[in-house]
Amino acid sequence: MAAWGERLAGVRGVLLDISGVLYDSGEGGGVPIAGSVEAVARLKRSRLKVRFCTNESQKSRGHLVGLLRHLGYDISEGEVTAPAPAACLILRERGLRPHLLVHDGVRSEFAQVDTSNPNCVVIADAGESFSYQNMNKAFQVLMELENPVLISLGRGRYYKETSGLMLDVGAYTKALEYACGIKAEVVGKPSPEFFKSALQQMGVEAHQAVMIGDDIVGDVGGAQRCGMRALQVRTGKFRIVANLIEMRSYWSRVSL
């Protein structure tokens, strides 16, 4: 394996996943992953540009940033690329009026969107709001459309909370895809458009950027397909899945 310096040569910008990389979400706001608060501070002091690239779709950016700042992170709302605002742009561009199958915590991101007489469904990580009734309503809306459009904020299978693994939006998107015989459009990682918008916002080319995440598909694979470099941390869902015994993250090794 090449040395860190060599592998990261020419890097000008760092994209950081949030959940499972900076912190584990959960009751009471979640807990930071050891070393990550300091790592973000160190990155911010470095010559590198930093941006946070998350598939978080249960909370608004404002709520998420407030929570992270409370945990000690140096982060502001303008530094976050998240799927809900990206979806709003798409809805506006295409004249789509969504039925929202989302968590109440992210609803404010859609405040400016016309949701009357829906001609599509937007599904996000709705958590407890993934009741049978809510899923069935979204299903019925789609079945009544001549050209059903389902926009999914991510395709994650699950994420890690402090209490354990939790089903993510991707599982419920699969359910609606199967029931309706359709294919969802994904807004969020690993969609290339999503990574590209994050790079644009950071003002860095793909070959000059590295994505740091815990998801081999959504973070690492997606970023690499866009021409970026990628690092998978051994925290978050990686840790659970690989069933690692040693509690350790890559954070301590990354010195930029």
Added chain:
Amino acid sequence: MAAWGERLAGVRGVLLDISGVLYDSGEGGGVPIAGSVEAVARLKRSRLKVRFCTNESQKSRGHLVGLLRHLGYDISEGEVTAPAPAACLILRERGLRPHLLVHDGVRSEFAQVDTSNPNCVVIADAGESFSYQNMNKAFQVLMELENPVLISLGRGRYYKETSGLMLDVGAYTKALEYACGIKAEVVGKPSPEFFKSALQQMGVEAHQAVMIGDDIVGDVGGAQRCGMRALQVRTGKFRIVANLIEMRSYWSRVSL
């Protein structure tokens, strides 16, 4: 198209789907589909053997039969092939102890099954019990197993109730399959084993039997793959999907 007499030559037994064919389930027990009570009575008076082959997994056979008898159908519990008892046989044969993600209405079918320290998950049409919490629990049980086994009572996408189309177990099975990266074992139509057990119980060979259902995949395709003939009625989900204007069923045409 060949005449009915010709197409049904040599038929000795009839397998009837229930939901969407005999009746539409729903609030207050559901409503019979016009002509079906009389059609069942006529079949029972004929020289043909009759068996009911359903993927109903929200109600026990006892409950289902009670409901149908109340609506006027000549039907007894011993005439019904349903996935829950078929699943119980499999669980016993393989020493599996299920975590049950099922509707309370069908739980009695599993009364004799050991559910301690689960080593598999059984998923059925749980209806309102498909809460996020219950889905997540089933997901966590599967993720903790070295060899996760998911047994699904059917693979239906949706069914028709009097109030409209309803998400069926297949959608939720897809969600768990995707989240866990596994493939479910299906007990129920269109599984060949399920059709074969119905034929055995009826004492009729596949080439001597006709399946009557409203689902082109679960009923018609599945039966045909087993060497049976099949008729698709234009009621139940067929009607909704094809968006037929004329309210009419094949029942009036089938004279056996």
